[in-house]
Amino acid sequence: xxxxxxxxxxxxxxxxxxxxxxxxxxxxxxxxxxxxxFGGWPPARLYRAALWCLPMLAVxxxxxxxxxxxxxxxxxxxxxxxxxxxxxxxxGDWPGAAAVIAPTAIPAGLVAGGLAWAYRTxxxxxxxxxxxxxxxxxxxxxxxRHQTRSARARIAAPGAVPLTVRGGRVVLGAVIRVVGHQHRxxxxxxxxxxxxxxxxxxxxxxxxxxxxxxxxxxxxxxxxRRHAAGQGPAPLLVVLDCKGGADARKIxxxxxxxxxxxxxxxxxxxxxEAALSLWALPPAQLTTTLVDLIxxxxxxxxxxADVLEAVxxxxxxxxxxxxxxxxxxxxxxxxxxxAAAYSPGGHDAELGLIRSAGRQVGDIRLRYRTLFRRLxxxxxxxxxxxxxxxxxxxxxxxxxxxxxxxxxxALVDLLASFAVREGGREILLAVDEYxxxxxxxxIWALYERARSLGLSVQVSTQSWAGLAADENERYRIASxxxxxxxxxxxxxxxxxxALAGTRKFTxxxxxxxxxxxWSHSGSSRxxxxxxxxxxxxxxxxVGQAAYLYRGxxxxxxxxxxxxxxxxxxxxxxxxxxxxxxxxxxEIAETRPATGKxxxxxxxxxxxPDVGSLLDEAFGKEPAP
Amino acid sequence: xxxxxxxxxRPRAARRARAGPPDPFEVxxxxxxxxxxxxxxxxxxxxxxxATHPDREDGGDPAxxxxxxxxxxxxxxxxxxxxxxxxxxxxxxxxxxxxxTRQGVKTGWGWGGHRLAAAARLPAxxxxxxxxRLTLRVLAAVAAGAAAVLxxxxxxxxxxxxxxVATWLVLTGRGDLAPREDIRAVTGRRRxxxx
Numbered sequence: 001x002x003x004x005x006x007x008x009x010x011x012x013x014x015x016x017x018x019x020x021x022x023x024x025x026x027x028x029x030x031x032x033x034x035x036x037x038f039g040g041w042p043p044a045r046l047y048r049a050a051l052w053c054l055p056m057l058a059v060x061x062x063x064x065x066x067x068x069x070x071x072x073x074x075x076x077x078x079x080x081x082x083x084x085x086x087x088x089x090x091x092g093d094w095p096g097a098a099a100v101i102a103p104t105a106i107p108a109g110l111v112a113g114g115l116a117w118a119y120r121t122x123x124x125x126x127x128x129x130x131x132x133x134x135x136x137x138x139x140x141x142x143x144x145r146h147q148t149r150s151a152r153a154r155i156a157a158p159g160a161v162p163l164t165v166r167g168g169r170v171v172l173g174a175v176i177r178v179v180g181h182q183h184r185x186x187x188x189x190x191x192x193x194x195x196x197x198x199x200x201x202x203x204x205x206x207x208x209x210x211x212x213x214x215x216x217x218x219x220x221x222x223x224x225r226r227h228a229a230g231q232g233p234a235p236l237l238v239v240l241d242c243k244g245g246a247d248a249r250k251i252x253x254x255x256x257x258x259x260x261x262x263x264x265x266x267x268x269x270x271x272x273e274a275a276l277s278l279w280a281l282p283p284a285q286l287t288t289t290l291v292d293l294i295x296x297x298x299x300x301x302x303x304x305a306d307v308l309e310a311v312x313x314x315x316x317x318x319x320x321x322x323x324x325x326x327x328x329x330x331x332x333x334x335x336x337x338x339a340a341a342y343s344p345g346g347h348d349a350e351l352g353l354i355r356s357a358g359r360q361v362g363d364i365r366l367r368y369r370t371l372f373r374r375l376x377x378x379x380x381x382x383x384x385x386x387x388x389x390x391x392x393x394x395x396x397x398x399x400x401x402x403x404x405x406x407x408x409x410a411l412v413d414l415l416a417s418f419a420v421r422e423g424g425r426e427i428l429l430a431v432d433e434y435x436x437x438x439x440x441x442x443i444w445a446l447y448e449r450a451r452s453l454g455l456s457v458q459v460s461t462q463s464w465a466g467l468a469a470d471e472n473e474r475y476r477i478a479s480x481x482x483x484x485x486x487x488x489x490x491x492x493x494x495x496x497x498a499l500a501g502t503r504k505f506t507x508x509x510x511x512x513x514x515x516x517x518w519s520h521s522g523s524s525r526x527x528x529x530x531x532x533x534x535x536x537x538x539x540x541x542v543g544q545a546a547y548l549y550r551g552x553x554x555x556x557x558x559x560x561x562x563x564x565x566x567x568x569x570x571x572x573x574x575x576x577x578x579x580x581x582x583x584x585x586e587i588a589e590t591r592p593a594t595g596k597x598x599x600x601x602x603x604x605x606x607x608p609d610v611g612s613l614l615d616e617a618f619g620k621e622p623a624p
Numbered sequence: 625x626x627x628x629x630x631x632x633x634r635p636r637a638a639r640r641a642r643a644g645p646p647d648p649f650e651v652x653x654x655x656x657x658x659x660x661x662x663x664x665x666x667x668x669x670x671x672x673x674x675a676t677h678p679d680r681e682d683g684g685d686p687a688x689x690x691x692x693x694x695x696x697x698x699x700x701x702x703x704x705x706x707x708x709x710x711x712x713x714x715x716x717x718x719x720x721x722x723x724x725t726r727q728g729v730k731t732g733w734g735w736g737g738h739r740l741a742a743a744a745r746l747p748a749x750x751x752x753x754x755x756x757r758l759t760l761r762v763l764a765a766v767a768a769g770a771a772a773v774l775x776x777x778x779x780x781x782x783x784x785x786x787x788x789v790a791t792w793l794v795l796t797g798r799g800d801l802a803p804r805e806d807i808r809a810v811t812g813r814r815r816x817x818x819x
Contacts (some may be wrong), residue, residue, distance in 0.1 A: 035800050052791055053788060053791075055787050055791050056784045056787045056788035056789070056791065057782045057784070059783050059787040060780055060781060060784030063778075063780030063783050063784060064780040064782075065780075066780075067780050078778075081781070084779075093775075095771070095774075095775035096775050096776060096777065097780070098775065099772050099775035099776035099781050099785060100776055100779055100781045101780070102772070102781060102785055103780075103781050103784040103785065103788070104783075106788070133780075154799075156755060156802060157754070157799030158752065158753045158799075158800070158801065158802050158803065159749070159753060159799055159800070159801040159802055159803050160798075160799040161796055162803045217759055240779075253658065253706070253709075253710075256706065256707075256710045257710050257713055260711075260713075265712070267706075267707075268703055269703070269706060272702060273701065273702040273703035273705075273706050274703045287752075411696060450638075568717070613669070613673075613693055613696055613697065613700075614673060614677075618670065618673075618674075
């Protein structure tokens with residue numbers, strides 16, 4: 001007992017002597033560890049700082065070599081510096097003492113501080129450090145606060161978080177904490193993960209839109225750059241905003257401005273500003289899509305579904321080509337029209353079908369008339385997904401669930417058809433607020449063939465329950481998200497958090513020797529703990545997200561993308577650009593004079609051809 | 625290094641690109657609103673076309689007519705109006721200062737040219753970053769370097785400490801500058817009007 005106490009005393013004295021002898025190193029180590037505690041840094045950051053001291057160390061050794069011209073002096077430089085420090089300190093020259101030892105003391109102190117900080121964090125994580133077993137809980141909570149504060153400060157720096165970094169990595173913000181991933185200051189994901197399926201889960205007002213905008217802008221910026229460099233096909237971003245409403249319009253405008261910053265030349269907002277043509281689908285696909293747009297039952301009602309499909313197929317595949325628009329289809333949904341279309345001969349089977357289904361054709365027409373009236377003109381235009389770099393499609397999933405579901409179905413079919421037809425486009429389909437249309441949009445079915453189509457799917461929803469109608473489908477969607485899962489604050493994160501799996505963890509028990517005093521004797525054992533702490537997810541702040549990927553998690557403070565303001569004050573004295581001025585001067589010089597007042601001016605020899613615009617404004621020019 | 629030098633006179637096309645296109649809303653005398661109706665734009669174009677057409681007895685105003693025709697072409701659809709608004713916001717927004725620094729596109733300036741161009745952009749990056757903070761940082765670094773030199777005297781530690789302070793300044797000062805790269809990429813494709 002006495003021997004043990006004596007040995008402990010010797011150890012303490014030796015350690016104290018070492019600390020005093022290497023006072024500058026100790027001082028730097030204490031400051032470094034203190035800064036790491038205050039900033040919530042990992043020990044690696046102190047080691048990295050020590051590495052950045054190497055230029056200073058190199059200059060110091062070089063200067064020593066130049067001054068002494070002796071290899072032995074260079075080798076002994078740390079020791080000589082240490083001696084010089086004590087001499088200067090003894091002479092009362094404290095600043096001089098600090099200066100001569102600093103080139104060695106700073107890197108050594110940073111390494112020592114990193115080791116001490118690593119020891120401290122590890123002992124608390126395993127439960128062996130601290131005054132009591134619950135010290136780890138308070139320590140972790142404080143460290144989270146420090147880490148979030150550091151991450152916020154990091155994203156506040158204007159140049160710290162670009163949209164993309166070298167290698168096309170898409171940057172999201174600053175790292176708060178990592179578990180099982182490599183720690184970096186800036187959170188970024190490789191572009192390849194944007195080419196895989198992703199899932200985003202987060203309640204309203206947690207910064208989901210900000211995160212999505214960053215992901216979309218990063219995808220477009222990298223893909224456009226790759227395309228410009230000849231390293232990849234042109235990208236296409238299609239966003240289905242399944243919530244709709246006035247907010248969706250605002251987000252669409254913001255998306256357009258943000259994507260503009262990312263290099264996107266045009267963003268079409270559907271159906272407000274642009275329309276697509278459902279009728280551009282290949283006939284067989286058009287039939288399937290049209291049938292799927294109508295809600296039909298199973299069981300006994302399946303009979304009517306079969307009749308509907310047969311009639312629609314007859315209307316679409318009629319001789320003369322598929323319908324050009326919804327009105328054309330409605331005209332075709334008439335027994336007489338169908339009979340006339342198929343009567344020229346060789347269509348006995350079809351005519352038999354028309355006779356059989358004759359009584360239902362009117363009902364089918366009625367259903368399609370109602371559907372097309374509710375769908376509006378968004379699918380009756382002439383446009384194609386290839387007409388813009390990005391499409392923001394607004395579906396009124398809150399007020400018109402049935403319509404939104406049909407629209408989503410049609411848009412996804414159009415996109416799949418476009419992907420097959422156009423081939424080499426890198427397409428990202430982002431379905432925001434997926435829960436609004438999840439009943440009739442089997443996104444997992446699209447997952448299956450997405451790879452071959454060059455299409456990646458990003459699904460975002462407010463909760464785990466909103467991901468699909470039943471648990472199997474939810475797991476199917478989440479488990480195929482090989483580009484990672486983004487988890488923001490949500491009340492029930494357990495199912496998603498569980499997907500990150502568990503990790504091995506050392507748990508230490510300590511003996512209670514009094515109240516509230518715990519001894520430092522006890523036992524440790526290995527056990528599994530979840531990689532993602534659901535309580536932490538529930539506690540995430542606005543703009544914070546957890547990125548789950550391959551059994552690890554990175555907590556990110558997402559940096560908001562600043563887009564230019566939507567509304568601008570009118571510019572009063574804008575100068576005519578040189579191009580226009582030069583063109584006007586050229587026009588004025590070459591134009592033949594007509595009329596007295598224009599005698600001095602020359603009429604234009606080559607005005608732009610605006611005939612169609614003038615016809616539009618003033619009507620067609622009458623024939624002479 | 626190939627192509628033109630980073631300084632000196634730029635060709636006319638570059639100067640035109642910097643001037644930017646005229647505001648189509650202003651050309652047609654319309655308010656910058658995304659909820660303008662097609663009829664509003666149509667009416668404005670009709671009014672200006674009537675007044676400026678070159679076939680008028682007085683010769684009209686060909687320059688204004690051409691401008692109005694271009695503006696009408698841009699604004700005749702809701703999509704066009706939305707894109708034009710985004711264009712204007714883009715010109716007025718933070719990316720304007722970055723115009724001409726397109727990332728990932730070889731401009732023919734070569735490695736040295738890019739370095740020089742990056743150096744030339746440094747003042748703008750400082751202005752758009754956190755200049756006050758950067759100034760404080762520089763002052764602190766200068767003070768620390770001077771103090772180290774004074775304290776160490778003619779000792780090898782003096783240049784080493786100055787190097788250390790400079791390393792610290794470079795590493796931490798980068799965050800106070802505005803982003804270097806322009807994320808805009810050139811695709812070489814023209815915008816088409818959907819639907």
